[in-house]
Amino acid sequence: MGQTHLYLIRTHRTNSRAAEQQQGAMEVILIQSARRRRAQQQQQQLQQHQQRPQRQLRRQERIFRPRTTLQGLRKHDIIQRYRLKWQAIQQLLQNTEQQLAPTLVTPRTIPTETKLLAVLHMLASGSFQTTGALVGGISQPSFSAFLPKVLDAIIRLTPRHICFPNTLQKQQETKQGFYAISGFPHVLGAIDCTHVRLVPPAATEHLYRNRKHTHSINVQATVDHRGLITNIMAKYPGSVHDSYIFRHCTINEHFQDGRYGNGLLVADQGYDIQPWIMTPFGNPSTAAERAYNEAHRRTRSIVEQTFGILKSRFRCLDITGGSLLYSPEMVCRIILTCAILHNICIRINIPLLEPEPHMPEEEEEEDAGLQQEGEQQDTAAGIPRRQQIVNNFF
Structure with a gap:
């Protein structure tokens, strides 16, 4: 009687472990199946996204204000703004080009002529505000940065003048x-x-x-x-x-x-x-x-x-x-x-x-x-x- 009871207990335990193992195997199968379904869904979404017509994303081009030049100005206006004649400005530009020419030219580079004209106008008017309004696209920090360079380039001409x-x-x-x-x-x-x-x-x-x-x-x-x-x-x-x-x-x-x-x-x-x-x-x-x-x-x-x-x-x-x-x-x-x-x-x-x-x-x-x-x-x-x-x- 005692041996039979012990046998039944062992058999029950064995069956329980087998059931647990079977249940664990089923859970693993379910998890793997769920993962496969998610992977398939993601793959389908990716394929659908790739099949959609792609919208071209273009960066809006920066608009630069036109730089001031001497073109189109009357002789009187040139002298009034810059105190020099056109020929004298061109000669001064030629004599200072080597010191003022930028080492790297980009769309944001301020041309040498614009720098010179801005400084000439500031000296003539005594005000950066009027210069900034007249010469397009130059901020006060930019003007302050190139002002010493333009002055020094002109001062180098002292022995000539x-x-x-x-x-x-x-x-x-x-x-x-x-x-x-x-x-x-x-x-x-x-x-x-x-x-x-x-x-x-x-x-x-x-x-x-x-x-x-x-x-x-x-x-x-x-x-x-x-x-x-x-x-x-x-x-x-x-x-x-x-x-x-x-x-x-x-x-x-x-x-x-x-x-x-x-x-x-x-x-x-x-x-x-x-x-x-x-x-x-x-x-x-x-x-x-x-x-x-x-x-x-x-x-x-x-x-x-x-x-x-x-x-x-x-x-x-x-x-x-x-x-x-x-x-x-x-x-x-x-x-x-x-x-x-x-x-x-x-x-x-x-x-x-x-x-x-x-x-x-x-x-x-x-x-x-x-x-x-x-x-x-x-x-x-x-x-x-x-x-x-x-x-x-x-």
């Missing part, structure tokens, strides 16, 4: 040109300083505050009888006095070395009288001294006229254009670039289309009779030479 008379023939021609104005002898240039406004760096704001309590770069320049700028120094802040700038410039060193013989400069009383720099009498006491002062005034006026024309032609330098919103170093590069372009205009007789702006009284140049305390350094040799000129010519 700004040169003090350095040969006997040129010196003689310059002396004759000045003498024809009012009979003042031996003049190789008229010298003076002018102020160009800027927004100063906060850390050194006091250095750029001039005697008129505005912020500026004090720019010294010499000009010849035609109004050509023959030497320019644009690096000193507005607080620096005119006579200090002259004492530390190369043109003064060349006169001291005797490079220019008996040649001299005419200057206002903001400068020290030297054998090579003649200033007017503060209190002329004779008719000859008064005649000297009158001839001196008429001769020296060419430099003031030149500053007026320079600022009228390139409004970025003028008070009417506001203060330049660039670093002092960038402002100096802008000034030098404008001086080069001014000389190009003078040499090829480009007319000044806009009238010279009236300079408000508070922005006029340094008063000629005002001398900062401790600056006067007249030399013993300078006064006798002035008297010699009075005795021989007036």
